[in-house]
Amino acid sequence: MVKKVHKYGLKFDSKLELYFYELLIENCIPFEFQVCYEMIPSFKYSDKTVRGMTLTVDFDFTDHGKNVIVDTKGFWREANKVRWKLFQWSMSDTQPTLFFPSSRKECLEVIEELKKL
Numbered sequence: 001m002v003k004k005v006h007k008y009g010l011k012f013d014s015k016l017e018l019y020f021y022e023l024l025i026e027n028c029i030p031f032e033f034q035v036c037y038e039m040i041p042s043f044k045y046s047d048k049t050v051r052g053m054t055l056t057v058d059f060d061f062t063d064h065g066k067n068v069i070v071d072t073k074g075f076w077r078e079a080n081k082v083r084w085k086l087f088q089w090s091m092s093d094t095q096p097t098l099f100f101p102s103s104r105k106e107c108l109e110v111i112e113e114l115k116k117l
Contacts, residue, residue, distance in 0.1 A: 002074060016072045017058055020107045024059065029114055035060040039083075039090040055087045062096060066117045070099045070110055 005012040010033070012018040024031050034056050042052040059070040073080070088098075101107045 013058070014072060014074055016074055016101070016104070016107065019104060020059065020070065020072050020101065020110075023107055023111050027111055027115065029111070030061075030064040032060040032063060034058060037087065037090065039086050053083075053086065055083055061114070062094070066114065067094060067096045068099065068114065068117065069096045070101065072107070073100045073102050075102070 002014045005015055005018050007018060008021075010021075012021065021033065036054050036056045038052055038054050040053040043050050057069050057071050061068040061070075071084075084098075099110045099113070101110050
């Protein structure tokens with residue numbers, strides 16, 4: 001199990017997420033942190049309300065001129081794969097570029113890609 005990290009008054013889901021956050025700050029790349037997207041709204045079924053489905057992404061650059069979303073992933077659970085597939089379907093109109101760095105090296109590579117945009 002990945003241990004949560006508290007720093008800068010924020011809660012990070014992993015050390016890798018914190019590392020990427022610090023890289024963005026060091027490189028003056030603007031972003032939104034932990035943005036929640038609604039993939040399926042709540043709805044009624046047999047007179048009962050079924051909860052909607054959301055996904056919180058680690059780093060969102062869509063409001064800063066880059067159609068990019070980054071989610072740091074140390075490892076993939078099966079449920080994550082399904083959730084991200086639903087997310088891609090829900091975002092099919094804007095189709096942001098998705099990055100899933102799983103190491104410090106990959107985080108650095110994503111930073112370089114973001115600088116080019």
